[in-house]
Amino acid sequence: MVSKHSPKAFSSAVASLAIVLRRCILLILTPYKTMRKISTETDYTQLYWIGLFIFLYFFIIGFAKILTFLVLFLGTVGIMYAVGRGWKKVVKISNVLFTFSYGLLPTTIWFYLSLALFYLLPPPRTPSLEGKIFSALYVSFSLSLLFWKLILTYLAIRFSLKLGFYSTMFTLVLYTICILTISYFGFALGLSTVPFI
Amino acid sequence: MNISYLKNKYHEAFIVDPSDLGNPVLTKVYKRISGNLKTMPFIYLVPISIVIIFILSLLFKFSIVRIATLLQNGF
Numbered sequence: 001m002v003s004k005h006s007p008k009a010f011s012s013a014v015a016s017l018a019i020v021l022r023r024c025i026l027l028i029l030t031p032y033k034t035m036r037k038i039s040t041e042t043d044y045t046q047l048y049w050i051g052l053f054i055f056l057y058f059f060i061i062g063f064a065k066i067l068t069f070l071v072l073f074l075g076t077v078g079i080m081y082a083v084g085r086g087w088k089k090v091v092k093i094s095n096v097l098f099t100f101s102y103g104l105l106p107t108t109i110w111f112y113l114s115l116a117l118f119y120l121l122p123p124p125r126t127p128s129l130e131g132k133i134f135s136a137l138y139v140s141f142s143l144s145l146l147f148w149k150l151i152l153t154y155l156a157i158r159f160s161l162k163l164g165f166y167s168t169m170f171t172l173v174l175y176t177i178c179i180l181t182i183s184y185f186g187f188a189l190g191l192s193t194v195p196f197i
Numbered sequence: 198m199n200i201s202y203l204k205n206k207y208h209e210a211f212i213v214d215p216s217d218l219g220n221p222v223l224t225k226v227y228k229r230i231s232g233n234l235k236t237m238p239f240i241y242l243v244p245i246s247i248v249i250i251f252i253l254s255l256l257f258k259f260s261i262v263r264i265a266t267l268l269q270n271g272f
Contacts, residue, residue: 136251140243143246164217
């Protein structure tokens, strides 16, 4: 149900937005005069608009990351389904979706671990003995997770597409090349350093 | 032999054909390696990773510290 005060509130919000936009320009042209006027401001709606602009930035940044992940993951499922059909196999999209979804477990663990370590032991690492030991353990653990990821991806391809060893390995190598190429472009465009896939 | 074990094996074979590499020796090696990785793969993966990193750092003199920093900034 629409309140009878809605049109008034809406026009007031739009007016506040217009003031915010105008002041943004005025802050460039006449900062002293504008800031003096702003210091006596009492319209809190303007703060909501400024907050919304800032929130929108973080939303777009987050959205870009989510979109990258969705493109990579759904692209993976789609490509695998197409590959399975290409090998003349009876492939169920649900099988590919489930196996590759569970195949994201090593990736998720690595990203959570890196997130935790980023705050517990923030980079850059030092060349001291402790720094070297931590670096060796961290890189070794990352490599172990990568091997685990490769095993799970191999099994996901093998069980969802029902392929033999050579066909599975061939698909896995092609898939890895695809992911590396996409990752390179993602890195070059500044979307992600390590792809979430 | 347990009947449920046989049923399970039959079901596995029904889902996907047993791997055959075309050469009995290769198939045997594959089965031995994959057999070890089927349960608790980390028992093998973690030591192998540590050895690989150690050998690579000795061979190529790359900085493990720099890679760790890059990875930590990469998530």
